[in-house]
Amino acid sequence: MPKKVDHEARRREIAQALWRIASTRGLDGAGLRDVAAEAGISLGRLQHYFRTKDAMLAFALRHINALADRRIRDRIEALDGEPTPREVLRTCLIGMLPLDDRSRTGALVGAAYFVRAVHDADLRAEAKNGIPHLRDFFTGQLRRAADRGELPPARATDDEAMLLISLADGLSTYLLLEVHTQEQALRLLDLHLGQLFEGEARE
Amino acid sequence: MPKKVDHEARRREIAQALWRIASTRGLDGAGLRDVAAEAGISLGRLQHYFRTKDAMLAFALRHINALADRRIRDRIEALDGEPTPREVLRTCLIGMLPLDDRSRTGALVGAAYFVRAVHDADLRAEAKNGIPHLRDFFTGQLRRAADRGELPPARATDDEAMLLISLADGLSTYLLLEVHTQEQALRLLDLHLGQLFEGEARE
Numbered sequence: 412m413p414k415k416v417d418h419e420a421r422r423r424e425i426a427q428a429l430w431r432i433a434s435t436r437g438l439d440g441a442g443l444r445d446v447a448a449e450a451g452i453s454l455g456r457l458q459h460y461f462r463t464k465d466a467m468l469a470f471a472l473r474h475i476n477a478l479a480d481r482r483i484r485d486r487i488e489a490l491d492g493e494p495t496p497r498e499v500l501r502t503c504l505i506g507m508l509p510l511d512d513r514s515r516t517g518a519l520v521g522a523a524y525f526v527r528a529v530h531d532a533d534l535r536a537e538a539k540n541g542i543p544h545l546r547d548f549f550t551g552q553l554r555r556a557a558d559r560g561e562l563p564p565a566r567a568t569d570d571e572a573m574l575l576i577s578l579a580d581g582l583s584t585y586l587l588l589e590v591h592t593q594e595q596a597l598r599l600l601d602l603h604l605g606q607l608f609e610g611e612a613r614e
Numbered sequence: 615m616p617k618k619v620d621h622e623a624r625r626r627e628i629a630q631a632l633w634r635i636a637s638t639r640g641l642d643g644a645g646l647r648d649v650a651a652e653a654g655i656s657l658g659r660l661q662h663y664f665r666t667k668d669a670m671l672a673f674a675l676r677h678i679n680a681l682a683d684r685r686i687r688d689r690i691e692a693l694d695g696e697p698t699p700r701e702v703l704r705t706c707l708i709g710m711l712p713l714d715d716r717s718r719t720g721a722l723v724g725a726a727y728f729v730r731a732v733h734d735a736d737l738r739a740e741a742k743n744g745i746p747h748l749r750d751f752f753t754g755q756l757r758r759a760a761d762r763g764e765l766p767p768a769r770a771t772d773d774e775a776m777l778l779i780s781l782a783d784g785l786s787t788y789l790l791l792e793v794h795t796q797e798q799a800l801r802l803l804d805l806h807l808g809q810l811f812e813g814e815a816r817e
Contacts, residue, residue, distance in 0.1 A: 436733055523729050529722060529790045530639055539793045573794070574781070574802050581784030587732045590742045591776070599777050606809060 422460050425450050426471035434516040438523035469537045472524050475517045476541055482506060496556035497608050500549060504600055507579040509586050510593055518583050546572045562608055571607065578603055625663050628653050629674035637719040641726035672740045675727050678720045679744055685709060699759035700811050703752060707803055710782040712789050713796055721786050749775045765811055781806055
């Protein structure tokens with residue numbers, strides 16, 4: 412099905428043009444016409460793929476999230492030996508922070524998207540779409556840590572998982588605003604993880 | 615100096631018009647012309663007070679932050695008797711969350727502003743302006759708790775203060791996206807505070 416593959420590739424090229432705009436000047440300046448110009452195609456051709464700005468944004472967000480997912484999975488697979496649940500969680504959380512160009516672009520697109528999503532139920536559904544899945548994955552790692560005697564069973568909960576995810580989100584904001592340096596953000600993350608896991612010794 | 619007072623009042627009216635736009639459809643649609651129309655004044659008159667969109671945004675953000683500050687101070691003063699440091703911190707953190715119309719508007723304006731600030735050093739300086747002060751206040755409360763034997767001294771640090779602030783920011787995002795209900799956000803906040811303060815018994 413070469414035709415279908417081409418369509419998908421073209422959609423991704425358009426999404427990348429959108430990211431270039433969003434990560435340098437935000438989504439204010441990212442109308443369909445601007446994105447078409449950035450992608451080097453006509454407005455009519457872009458509208459063949461995305462009829463509205465919101466449809467284009469939803470695709471771009473899904474695609475950038477899928478890339479982030481893949482990047483984090485690759486990093487987990489690259490961990491030496493059999494990684495502990497704590498190592499897996501730390502790798503995920505660091506992967507969620509804007510610490511390099513690609514994750515910074517993802518965070519900027521996500522933030523620009525977030526502002527629109529607050530006012531639009533469909534976009535909001537898309538923006539929060541992956542979170543229950545991520546929470547379940549985190550809770551699963553916490554349960555695995557509890558089974559291995561590395562975490563008090565009482566702390567292997569959905570709430571502890573959401574606390575980690577909420578913290579990563581707050582740290583991302585302050586990294587983008589340059590309130591935290593990279594070193595500070597990692598130190599705060601490790602402080603929280605230390606208290607979560609090392610609570611065990613004190614039970 | 616009645617003239618100066620009038621100017622200040624007019625600037626606040628313009629800021630409120632900006633918030634009404636920002637909290638319903640974001641800052642995409644908030645050009646100087648739109649804000650002038652919402653405030654019921656001419657573009658020329660608005661430009662007498664704010665020459666650029668960024669100057670207007672900076673004033674509006676400072677003003678909404680000052681109102682939030684005042685609201686939180688009032689709530690702390692309304693606490694019964696001599697509030698404990700933990701009660702003061704909890705009251706501040708809850709005041710930072712978008713749990714009612716006014717704080718929701720503040721969070722929405724802040725979020726819209728944030729997206730612009732990431733691309734602009736002057737706006738970024740403004741956006742992160744109050745954070746060291748807030749951190750110092752939080753650290754002071756943690757030290758007071760340690761002095762009272764309510765917190766291990768090792769946890770009365772700037773890093774613990776920034777962890778609390780970062781968490782409030784992440785929880786705000788997820789409240790606006792309706793990932794968390796108000797009850798869930800408060801539960802997560804209390805979970806973190808509990809682990810911070812109740813760690814003491816386990817030392």
